[in-house]
Amino acid sequence: MLLWLAAAAIGILFVIILIYKYSKTSKYAVLGFTMHCKICGDKINGLKCPKCEQKKNNWR
Numbered sequence: 001m002l003l004w005l006a007a008a009a010i011g012i013l014f015v016i017i018l019i020y021k022y023s024k025t026s027k028y029a030v031l032g033f034t035m036h037c038k039i040c041g042d043k044i045n046g047l048k049c050p051k052c053e054q055k056k057n058n059w060r
Helices: 002-024 050-057
Strands: none
Touching: none
């Protein structure tokens, strides 16, 4: 019974935090990300940069 009450309290707290964050976010805010490598600056099409990945693994 106590575990159920603790889970309900955590869930309610989580919902309150999400509502607060939603109310503080402007309607023009956009989730953005960059498609450029942080190391070399080249444009990448996935998560890893092929140039930097080759340099990293070429230790033989």
